[in-house]
Amino acid sequence: MAIHRHDNHKSANALMEWVDKRFPATKVWNEHLAEYMAAKNFNFWYFFGSLAILMLVVQIATGIFLTMHYKPDAELAFASVEYIMRDVPFGWLVRYLHAIGASMFFVVIYLHMFRGVIYGSHREPRELVWLIGCVIFVALMAEAFMGYLLPWGNMSYWGAQVILSLFDVIPFVGPALTEWIRGDFVISDATLNRFFAFHVILLPLILVALVFLHLVALHQVGSNNPDGIDIYDNVDDDGKPLDGVAFFPYIVIKDLIGVAAFLIVYLGVVFFWPDGGGVLLEKDNFAPANPLQTPPDIVPLWYFTPYYSILRASTTSLLFALQIITGVIVLWLWLRAKISLIAKVAFTGLAVCVFAGLVFGSGKAWGVILMAAAIVCFFLLPWLDRSPVLSVRYRSLPFKIALAFFLVAFFILGYLGMNAPTPGKTLLAQICTVVYFAFFALMPWFTSIGKTKPEPTRVTYEAH
Amino acid sequence: MKKLSVLLVTLISTVVIGSSAFAAGGHGAAVDEVHMNMSDKASLQNGAKLFVNYCLSCHSAEYSRYNRVAEDLDIPLWQLKENLMFTTEKEGDLMKTTMPAEDAKKWFGVTPPDLSLVARVRKPAWIYTYLRAFYQDESSPSGWNNSLFENVAMPHALYELQGVQRKVGKADLESHGPIDAHAASDAVGEQRVVGDTVFELQHPGKLSPAEFDKAMADLTSFLSYMAEPAQLKRKTIGVYTIAFLIILMLLCIVLKAEYWRDVH
Amino acid sequence: MADNNVSDVNADGMSVEDQKRRRFLTGITAGFGAVGVGVAVVPFVMTMSPSERAKNAGAPVQYDFSRIQEGQMVKVEWRGKPVVLLKRTSEMMAGLDAIKGSLADPDSVSSAQPSYAQNNQRADFGKPELLVMEGVCTHLGCSPVEKLAIGPDPQMGDDSQGGFFCPCHGSKFDLAGRVYKNVPATTNMAVPPYKFEGSVITIGEDDGRTA
Numbered sequence: 001m002a003i004h005r006h007d008n009h010k011s012a013n014a015l016m017e018w019v020d021k022r023f024p025a026t027k028v029w030n031e032h033l034a035e036y037m038a039a040k041n042f043n044f045w046y047f048f049g050s051l052a053i054l055m056l057v058v059q060i061a062t063g064i065f066l067t068m069h070y071k072p073d074a075e076l077a078f079a080s081v082e083y084i085m086r087d088v089p090f091g092w093l094v095r096y097l098h099a100i101g102a103s104m105f106f107v108v109i110y111l112h113m114f115r116g117v118i119y120g121s122h123r124e125p126r127e128l129v130w131l132i133g134c135v136i137f138v139a140l141m142a143e144a145f146m147g148y149l150l151p152w153g154n155m156s157y158w159g160a161q162v163i164l165s166l167f168d169v170i171p172f173v174g175p176a177l178t179e180w181i182r183g184d185f186v187i188s189d190a191t192l193n194r195f196f197a198f199h200v201i202l203l204p205l206i207l208v209a210l211v212f213l214h215l216v217a218l219h220q221v222g223s224n225n226p227d228g229i230d231i232y233d234n235v236d237d238d239g240k241p242l243d244g245v246a247f248f249p250y251i252v253i254k255d256l257i258g259v260a261a262f263l264i265v266y267l268g269v270v271f272f273w274p275d276g277g278g279v280l281l282e283k284d285n286f287a288p289a290n291p292l293q294t295p296p297d298i299v300p301l302w303y304f305t306p307y308y309s310i311l312r313a314s315t316t317s318l319l320f321a322l323q324i325i326t327g328v329i330v331l332w333l334w335l336r337a338k339i340s341l342i343a344k345v346a347f348t349g350l351a352v353c354v355f356a357g358l359v360f361g362s363g364k365a366w367g368v369i370l371m372a373a374a375i376v377c378f379f380l381l382p383w384l385d386r387s388p389v390l391s392v393r394y395r396s397l398p399f400k401i402a403l404a405f406f407l408v409a410f411f412i413l414g415y416l417g418m419n420a421p422t423p424g425k426t427l428l429a430q431i432c433t434v435v436y437f438a439f440f441a442l443m444p445w446f447t448s449i450g451k452t453k454p455e456p457t458r459v460t461y462e463a464h
Numbered sequence: 465m466k467k468l469s470v471l472l473v474t475l476i477s478t479v480v481i482g483s484s485a486f487a488a489g490g491h492g493a494a495v496d497e498v499h500m501n502m503s504d505k506a507s508l509q510n511g512a513k514l515f516v517n518y519c520l521s522c523h524s525a526e527y528s529r530y531n532r533v534a535e536d537l538d539i540p541l542w543q544l545k546e547n548l549m550f551t552t553e554k555e556g557d558l559m560k561t562t563m564p565a566e567d568a569k570k571w572f573g574v575t576p577p578d579l580s581l582v583a584r585v586r587k588p589a590w591i592y593t594y595l596r597a598f599y600q601d602e603s604s605p606s607g608w609n610n611s612l613f614e615n616v617a618m619p620h621a622l623y624e625l626q627g628v629q630r631k632v633g634k635a636d637l638e639s640h641g642p643i644d645a646h647a648a649s650d651a652v653g654e655q656r657v658v659g660d661t662v663f664e665l666q667h668p669g670k671l672s673p674a675e676f677d678k679a680m681a682d683l684t685s686f687l688s689y690m691a692e693p694a695q696l697k698r699k700t701i702g703v704y705t706i707a708f709l710i711i712l713m714l715l716c717i718v719l720k721a722e723y724w725r726d727v728h
Numbered sequence: 729m730a731d732n733n734v735s736d737v738n739a740d741g742m743s744v745e746d747q748k749r750r751r752f753l754t755g756i757t758a759g760f761g762a763v764g765v766g767v768a769v770v771p772f773v774m775t776m777s778p779s780e781r782a783k784n785a786g787a788p789v790q791y792d793f794s795r796i797q798e799g800q801m802v803k804v805e806w807r808g809k810p811v812v813l814l815k816r817t818s819e820m821m822a823g824l825d826a827i828k829g830s831l832a833d834p835d836s837v838s839s840a841q842p843s844y845a846q847n848n849q850r851a852d853f854g855k856p857e858l859l860v861m862e863g864v865c866t867h868l869g870c871s872p873v874e875k876l877a878i879g880p881d882p883q884m885g886d887d888s889q890g891g892f893f894c895p896c897h898g899s900k901f902d903l904a905g906r907v908y909k910n911v912p913a914t915t916n917m918a919v920p921p922y923k924f925e926g927s928v929i930t931i932g933e934d935d936g937r938t939a
Contacts, residue, residue, distance in 0.1 A: 065772055065775050065776075068776065069775070069779075079526075082527040082580065082581070083527070083779070085527075085694065086527055086528070086693055086694075086780065087529070087780035087781045088775050088779045089771075089774040089775055089777055089779065090771035090774045090775050091779075093694075093698075093771050094771065094775055114472075118468065245726075245727055250723060250724065250726075253716070253720045253723050253724075254720050256716040256719070256757075257713060257716045257717055260709055260713035260716050261713055264706055264710065267702070267709065270702075271699060271701060271702025271703075271705060271706070272702055274698075275584070279480075283584060283585055283586075284585065286584035287581070287585050400467075400468065404467075407468070407472060407475060408475065411475040411476075411478070414479060415478075415479045415482060461727075463724075463727060463728045529780055529784065532780060554784065554787060555787075556783060556784030557784060708764060708767075709764075711760070712760055712761060715753075715757045715760055716757060718753060718757075719753045719754065719757045722750055722753050723750070
């Protein structure tokens with residue numbers, strides 16, 4: 001509102017009136033920026049939402065310029081990337097921005113998701129915001145995976161080979177489906193060409209649409225805050241929240257600090273450490289795809305490694321451990337759980353099915369199931385979390401301990417996924433896999449026990 | 465929450481340091497560290513000269529252009545044409561080998577790989593060690609072998625510079641501690657360690673061991689430059705960019721403080 | 729609780745100095761940011777200019793013109809375009825003056841050529857008989873057919889002094905690439921920069937010479 005009321009250019013006002021009669025420009029501006037109220041106690045965790053949008057824009061912008069020079073052809077792709085790196089003026093910069101941008105996008109998204117978990121942003125009434133966000137996360141993983149094939153380096157080739165082989169385990173249709181996705185019996189020119197189409201058109205469109213829905217859902221229910229309380233519980237006579245500030249200009253200007261700080265890190269990596277010690281740009285991907293030789297250090301990029309570790313951890317001994325865990329759950333169900341008989345029978349039936357699956361299924365199939373489940377778990381969070389308070393600031397000790405365990409397990413899995421497996425490392429990965437799933441499975445329990453701290457009535461904020 | 469944040473930061477830094485150290489380290493073959501200086505144009509020029517004279521006859525650098533190398537390494541055009549361009553006439557051409565790939569495959573069993581990106585696939589220390597680890601081996605088809613890359617198809621292309629050496633055995637690195645490669649003299653029969661192997665010089669080459677090591681460091685530097693020619697400019701642009709962003713961030717902090725004076 | 733209400737203490741309630749300072753800070757930050765965005769756009773725009781590959785493909789080409797017989801014409805490719813090299817005979821040279829009246833731009837005032845070729849023969853004074861010219865019609869980019877013979881020609885007319893005829897839309901040029909009056913093309917065919925070193929001509933590079 002500050003913008004328009006003080007506008008003393010009559011012609012500009014007349015123009016806006018003309019536009020507003022035909023298009024809700026001022027209305028949208030006001031509703032979503034100038035009069036969209038956000039809590040004044042946002043901390044740095046709240047930078048990552050706008051940073052995610054920034055990264056989406058950066059990836060699309062750099063991507064457009066890369067497509068002007070890139071050739072989606074198995075014979076030419078690798079050379080065209082080197083052509084961009086050497087012969088195209090500033091091509092190296094655009095390529096680095098895009099390739100490292102993918103990693104930075106995931107850094108931002110993971111921190112954005114973690115923010116949601118610690119401040120209860122996934123809880124009622126923001127379940128749909130969270131669910132749409134989870135779909136964005138999955139779409140982003142697909143986008144990154146397909147983009148990684150395009151340079152047609154040896155890691156690109158073998159990474160796609162390994163991940164596409166996961167579909168083989170789907171009963172009956174698996175191998176046919178894999179062939180259909182590849183469009184060939186091996187990863188080939190056909191695969192590269194369609195991945196290019198998906199990467200540059202289909203998934204970006206989906207991502208942009210999903211981000212739009214994510215924001216629409218968010219603006220319907222309003223932003224959460226680090227105290228996890230509703231700022232509309234305290235409003236002034238006009239119905240404006242006392243603890244709220246207008247998104248524009250207050251939050252926007254605050255986010256600019258985040259943008260500048262983030263760009264320092266992002267561009268710092270681009271200019272001074274572009275291969276990230278071999279993690280961001282893997283050395284084996286500087287050799288062209290060679291269908292006859294798997295790279296000795298084959299690993300996925302870091303943002304996939306926790307799930308990849310879970311996939312690799314699925315051996316007979318893990319399945320055996322899971323069988324025991326299933327048995328213990330059933331035993332506990334009948335002896336201690338305070339639920340109805342029907343529920344007991346239903347859960348027991350489910351457990352028997354899982355048990356049978358664990359006994360008769362292969363480690364490979366369960367690896368894929370567990371890997372998929374590891375991501376599906378995120379979707380269930382709003383309903384698994386039973387804590388009476390939203391923010392970690394007022395949560396009970398058991399939740400904090402469980403979250404700490406999960407974090408450690410997640411990072412260990414991520415680290416192990418970047419390393420060649422050894423028996424010791426596989427055992428560690430298996431333990432972490434159990435911790436990972438236990439975090440979600442036990443969440444209804446540990447979020448409902450322990451003493452929570454009283455939530456304040458107003459947000460915690462000290463003016464500087 | 466504070467403890468969780470501390471935990472998160474600790475985990476991130478541990479994994480970043482650990483994984484990059486792993487990714488950079490790769491498989492633990494013993495290699496000799498190489499000193500490279502990308503602003504030492506004389507060293508890079510010498511590396512370029514060695515590359516076109518000794519490598520380019522079999523290996524290509526098919527993503528690299530002669531005139532770009534000349535421009536980046538401050539080599540005048542006439543010098544480029546006289547000293548570096550043997551395979552083509554056009555100064556903007558790609559550095560392709562004159563050897564047809566089929567012939568190369570016939571002679572060596574494998575097509576010599578393109579070297580444009582070799583320093584990004586292998587580490588510089590690996591290349592530096594590899595180039596110095598050839599020795600005479602009658603049992604191999606080419607008459608040469610390499611202690612870092614056993615049974616490599618490539619013969620010792622630089623023997624006229626290094627001379628001919630014989631493998632004595634594995635070095636006991638732990639008891640010796642770090643070995644000063646430059647200490648060796650060029651006397652025949654002198655022993656020296658390259659990587660994890662002890663060699664004995666049988667016929668001296670045109671260069672003394674110390675000179676040869678320096679030459680190979682130059683060649684390694686050149687290969688590293690060629691793997692990413694943008695690196696010479698990249699850091700300079702980076703310094704300006706980061707400086708700009710720091711000022712921008714400070715301005716944003718001041719601006720935010722100004723606007724947020726409204727908020728109590 | 730009025731002081732908690734942001735809108736009440738917004739610009740309205742601010743003193744003039746406060747407003748000035750805020751406007752100044754906003755302006756300087758926005759300006760600084762705009763400079764940053766402007767500079768950031770540069771590399772993206774630059775990626776669309778000719779790459780090293782394109783520059784190499786368009787690099788100067790060399791040709792030993794001592795191989796060309798008098799009255800003979802060869803075509804050399806430069807930047808994907810045919811460049812005509814024609815060693816004109818003395819008759820051909822004489823013909824250039826004869827037809828001056830029927831040309832649209834006889835002095836090459838509105839045509840593209842280096843200054844050393846802006847003359848009657850449209851060629852360097854050092855080798856006036858050697859015509860170096862892009863064989864591209866200035867109408868719509870076809871490559872005109874050479875009509876070197878002097879004398880009647882079905883396309884060039886009865887009193888032709890030799891020239892070039894564009895098969896696409898019938899534009900006519902003389903043996904200096906100058907366009908005739910009353911044809912679709914309005915300017916003379918372009919002369920690329922060139923230089924000599926002995927009997928070798930370099931097309932596409934003249935080291936910036938003007939004569």
